[in-house]
Amino acid sequence: MLPATEVKAVVFELDGTLVNTAEDVRFAAEEMLADLKLPSLNVDHVSDWLGDGLDKLIHRILSRKIDGLVPDPVFRLGSALFLKAYQRRNHVSAELYPGVEECLRQLTKDKVPMMVVTNQATSLANDLLIHLGIRNHFTQVLGKDALQEPKPSPDGLLEAALLLHIKPDQIMMVGGSVNDVNAARAAGCGAVCVSYGYNYGVDIQYSAPDAIFDSLAEFPAYLKDEKPRAVKPRSRRNKTATPPAKERR
Known part of the structure; x- marks a missing residue:
């Protein structure tokens, strides 16, 4: 070196x-969970789950675990909803x-x-x-x-x-x-x-x-x-x- x-x-x-970008990610996460009729997330955890790309972030949010995984159909739906909410947010925060x-x-x-x-x-x-x-x-x-x-x-x-x-x-x-x-x-x-x-x-x-x-x-x-x-x-x-x-x- x-x-x-x-x-x-x-x-x-x-x-x-x-x-x-944490605030925009939290917003999209909460909107995704609401669309899926799932309980709200403790937003303090979200910034600790960033850094490994969108796929792993979605799994973490839906499973409430940093190493969690959810079934593929759930992940695919959640991913589409999250991305839609995130893009609609347009980096406002x-x-x-x-x-x-x-x-x-x-x-x-x-x-x-x-x-x-x-x-x-x-x-x-x-x-x-x-x-x-x-x-x-x-x-x-x-x-x-x-x-x-x-x-x-x-x-x-x-x-x-x-x-x-x-x-x-x-x-x-x-x-x-x-x-x-x-x-x-x-x-x-x-x-x-x-x-x-x-x-x-x-x-x-x-x-x-x-x-x-x-x-x-x-x-x-x-x-x-x-x-x-x-x-x-x-x-x-x-x-x-x-x-x-x-x-x-």
């Missing part, structure tokens, strides 16, 4: 790193986290190539980035459907390296979950994380990224001089930095 000062490109996670615009503007000014690799569908990810006015900062967006395997597989980062004509270890992964860190380690990339990401309710420090930022506004300076960062523990429900058993590769 190269020092941060030798990084040639940056790959970002989308949800929970650049954009807060989606917002960039503080410091994101500043970070992207500075990296663009510094001519650092940037891509997005997400477990969300490519079309939905592009639509969200366009809606928030930041799609122009990224050379390409790779969603779950564009890859053989989603994160924590390294496929997205390896594909990004091929498209950018650089070596994988010249990429810095910027995310917010253990899946992002594991994907980066498997690809041989550096990995830094935001402190506020969607990570199953677990503090990201237990995933041991190279650095943790409370705001991405700090990140461009990190690439230039690799300042060491002190990481303070945060109190969370769990301390095990592993995804659910059925998510692990």
Whole structure:
């Protein structure tokens, strides 16, 4: 893994790193459950279930379990209802986290190539980035459907390296979950994380990224001089930095 000062490109996670989409997801989840005549969900759990793509999210919401599965007919109906509600919502509550615009503007000014690799569908990810006015900062967006395997597989980062004509270890992964860190380690990339990401309710420090930022506004300076960062523990429900058993590769 190269020092941060030798990084040639940056790959970002989308949800929970650049954009807060949790409120729109909660809205769509509640509408789906109402259409299915199922009890309302405790919305506090939803953000802990994000990060593994739409299919797993639907299974989790319908089963009320992070590793839950529902019968295929139920999943298919629920998925259609959720997507319809989510698209009708039109990202009304989606917002960039503080410091994101500043970070992207500075990296663009510094001519650092940037891509997005997400477990969300490519079309939905592009639509969200366009809606928030930041799609122009990224050379390409790779969603779950564009890859053989989603994160924590390294496929997205390896594909990004091929498209950018650089070596994988010249990429810095910027995310917010253990899946992002594991994907980066498997690809041989550096990995830094935001402190506020969607990570199953677990503090990201237990995933041991190279650095943790409370705001991405700090990140461009990190690439230039690799300042060491002190990481303070945060109190969370769990301390095990592993995804659910059925998510692990």
